[in-house]
Amino acid sequence: xxxxxxxxxxxxxxxxxxxxxxxxxxxxxxxxxxxxxxxxxxxxxxxxxxxxxxxxxxxxxxxxxxxxxxxxxxxxxxxxxxxxxxxxxxxxxxxxxxxxxxxxxxxxxxxxxxxxxxxxxxxxxxxxxxxxxxxxxxxxxxxxxxxxxxx
Amino acid sequence: xxxxxxxxxxxxxxxxxxxxxxxxxxxxxxxxxxxxxxxxxxxxxxxxxxxxxxxxxxxxxxxxxxxxxxxxxxxxxxxxxxxxxxxxxxxxxxxxxxxxxxxxxxxxxxxxxxxxxxxxxxxxxxxxxxxxxxxxxxxxxxxxxxxxxxxxxxxxxxxxxxxxxxxxxxxxxxxxxxxxxxxxxxxxxxxxxxxxxxxxxxxxxxxxxxxxxxxxxxxxxxxxxxxxxxxxxxxxxxxxxxxxxxxxxxxxxxxxxxxxxxxxxxxxxxxxxxxxxxxxxxxxxxxxxxxxxxxxxxxxxxxxxxxxxxxxxxxxxxxxxxxxxxxxxxxxxxxxxxxxxxxxxxxxxxxxxxxxxxxxxxxxxxxxxxxxxxxxxxxxxxxxxxxxxxxxxxxxxxxxxxxxxxxxxxxxxxxxxxxxxxxxxxxxxxxxxxxxxxxxxxxxxxxxxxxxxxxxxxxxxxxxxxxxxx
Numbered sequence: 015x016x017x018x019x020x021x022x023x024x025x026x027x028x029x030x031x032x033x034x035x036x037x038x039x040x041x042x043x044x045x046x047x048x049x050x051x052x053x054x055x056x057x058x059x060x061x062x063x064x065x066x067x068x069x070x071x072x073x074x075x076x077x078x079x080x081x082x083x084x085x086x087x088x089x090x091x092x093x094x095x096x097x098x099x100x101x102x103x104x105x106x107x108x109x110x111x112x113x114x115x116x117x118x119x120x121x122x123x124x125x126x127x128x129x130x131x132x133x134x135x136x137x138x139x140x141x142x143x144x145x146x147x148x149x150x151x152x153x154x155x156x157x158x159x160x161x162x163x164x165x
Numbered sequence: 166x167x168x169x170x171x172x173x174x175x176x177x178x179x180x181x182x183x184x185x186x187x188x189x190x191x192x193x194x195x196x197x198x199x200x201x202x203x204x205x206x207x208x209x210x211x212x213x214x215x216x217x218x219x220x221x222x223x224x225x226x227x228x229x230x231x232x233x234x235x236x237x238x239x240x241x242x243x244x245x246x247x248x249x250x251x252x253x254x255x256x257x258x259x260x261x262x263x264x265x266x267x268x269x270x271x272x273x274x275x276x277x278x279x280x281x282x283x284x285x286x287x288x289x290x291x292x293x294x295x296x297x298x299x300x301x302x303x304x305x306x307x308x309x310x311x312x313x314x315x316x317x318x319x320x321x322x323x324x325x326x327x328x329x330x331x332x333x334x335x336x337x338x339x340x341x342x343x344x345x346x347x348x349x350x351x352x353x354x355x356x357x358x359x360x361x362x363x364x365x366x367x368x369x370x371x372x373x374x375x376x377x378x379x380x381x382x383x384x385x386x387x388x389x390x391x392x393x394x395x396x397x398x399x400x401x402x403x404x405x406x407x408x409x410x411x412x413x414x415x416x417x418x419x420x421x422x423x424x425x426x427x428x429x430x431x432x433x434x435x436x437x438x439x440x441x442x443x444x445x446x447x448x449x450x451x452x453x454x455x456x457x458x459x460x461x462x463x464x465x466x467x468x469x470x471x472x473x474x475x476x477x478x479x480x481x482x483x484x485x486x487x488x489x490x491x492x493x494x495x496x497x498x499x500x501x502x503x504x505x506x507x508x509x510x511x512x513x514x515x516x517x518x519x520x521x522x523x524x525x526x527x528x529x530x531x532x533x534x535x536x537x538x539x540x541x542x543x544x545x546x547x548x549x550x551x552x553x554x555x556x557x558x559x560x561x562x563x564x565x566x567x568x569x570x571x572x573x574x575x576x577x578x579x580x581x582x583x584x585x586x587x588x589x590x591x592x593x594x595x596x597x598x599x600x601x602x603x604x605x606x607x608x609x610x611x612x613x614x615x616x617x618x619x620x621x622x623x624x625x626x627x628x629x630x631x632x633x634x635x
Contacts, residue, residue: 017611019603020501028612035608047609054609061606065614066512066567073512074610078562080574081603083611103505104534108344126341128348129506129534132324132392133341157508 016086023086099162101155105129110151116144124162166476167260169237175227176242178525179541181208184240187467196234207525221245224252231259238262247450248273262474264428264449271424272447275318276356282444285423287416290443292358299339305357312360317346323393324349328360363591364435367402369417370458372469373427374479381414382462383486385454388592397493398454400461401486403588409440428473429466456521460490460546489550491557493576495540497532500575506538512568517560520545532569554580
């Protein structure tokens with residue numbers, strides 16, 4: 015199976031007690047693992063853990079470590095696609111600076127989203143033309159909502 | 166003496182839990198309030214009675230709730246209406262646990278509070294008065310010289326506040342600060358101060374009774390901030406010697422006395438490396454980070470607030486800091502994505518032991534973008550700073566919080582940076598916290614969750630008791 019760590023794909027294979035992990039660079043590591051209640055044992059030692067799934071991935075806690083490993087299929091809804099400018103968080107659109115057909119430069123502010131009363135600027139990742147604007151001022155947008163399409 | 170037996174807590178979450186704890190200890194009846202979405206909120210479990218209101222910002226609704234429950238006093242906590250002089254005024258016959266409306270008006274206005282400090286002989290940061298027109302603000306900035314701080318005159322909590330490094334970002338910063346100030350406070354006026362650097366943010370806790378008694382309870386070091394939100398606070402400050410402490414306390418008490426201040430308040434200062442300092446602002450309420458002061462002085466600040474509101478004369482001995490306390494604020498935010506706020510459902514939650522934890526969370530709770538992103542805070546006390554640092558870092562590492570991204574592991578990493586270990590940090594630069602690749606243990610844990618069949622472990626179950634291959 016494939017899990018993403020910070021957007022980078024890792025391939026995991028479990029055969030009996032042998033877990034093999036292939037990192038994005040293609041390097042493989044294999045380790046013998048054993049689960050005993052809330053403890054994982056390997057030849058390197060044992061560690062307590064918690065793990066919970068949700069719809070998008072797996073949450074893992076180990077002492078001093080919390081990770082969210084997304085299922086690979088969510089790769090297609092990465093935060094900022096090449097031409098789809100997505101909201102980086104759930105919040106309200108407090109300003110919309112562009113309209114369809116506008117020519118924008120890299121770094122230009124397209125919109126401003128506010129959450130918890132803090133404002134965040136959504137900037138153009140590259141030069142281009144606004145293809146479509148898919149939100150209005152005052153809208154509540156979800157994390158990952160496509161706000162502007164650029165070409 | 167004003168006798169009251171019951172207190173309505175006009176707040177929610179960890180604030181309400183904190184205030185209710187002291188009320189119970191004092192044998193006073195606590196009345197909690199909730200809005201419809203908060204009907205089953207954790208803070209209601211701490212209160213003797215609970216009553217529904219329309220909004221935590223609707224004073225009429227809160228006052229009606231107080232009358233319905235025959236409450237004689239109102240504690241506003243912090244946030245929401247805690248700094249609203251109109252709310253304090255509208256309490257009428259009921260006792261508002263806090264300073265007078267006049268004090269709140271004076272200190273709530275950054276322009277007037279600067280003047281009050283100057284009148285009391287407390288140095289202020291070089292800056293201007295309130296301004297409304299962008300052209301006027303631009304001219305004032307040119308005169309002061311970059312870098313500058315733009316501040317909403319009516320502001321607080323970092324809202325409507327922008328640091329501007331040079332002319333390029335100025336127009337945009339003025340525009341967005343004005344918009345944020347207008348939407349948060351209904352007043353878009355700004356003032357400009359020179360951005361001092363390097364400085365530390367050090368604040369003095371004061372408490373004053375209605376008989377002229379003004380007491381300082383030492384300082385809190387709050388230099389570690391992002392977007393003007395505090396992240397880690399400690400008492401005492403590693404940068405404050407007994408001599409500087411005496412000067413800071415003296416300045417804070419002078420300002421409180423000169424302005425006829427009563428109840429709890431915090432005077433914030435910027436401290437330069439040479440030990441000189443400037444007044445920043447005074448917060449007319451209990452603060453989020455009050456626990457570190459409680460840890461090193463042994464006082465209960467909510468209790469003192471209640472006693473002052475009852476008209477009692479305080480009699481506090483000199484309380485030099487005993488040991489060291491450090492607090493870490495847990496935020497719903499993603500350190501890997503620019504610390505943007507996060508939301509979602511808490512799927513697993515286990516707290517550490519041996520530390521103070523102020524929170525109002527439970528597994529299954531939804532973290533929404535409607536309220537402050539702060540989830541709670543963990544406070545460690547020990548006989549010295551290094552032990553407190555280690556104790557807090559250990560507690561952060563032991564905290565299980567799954568389902569919503571938080572800054573937990575980032576905080577643990579922050580406490581291990583050389584800057585934090587040495588206690589050498591300033592307000593405008595956070596130490597770099599390195600990120601690490603997942604270990605094989607991480608992948609093994611993920612595998613355990615992923616390979617469990619849906620029927621046996623839904624999204625709600627922790628996999629603690631489950632074995633691969635069974």
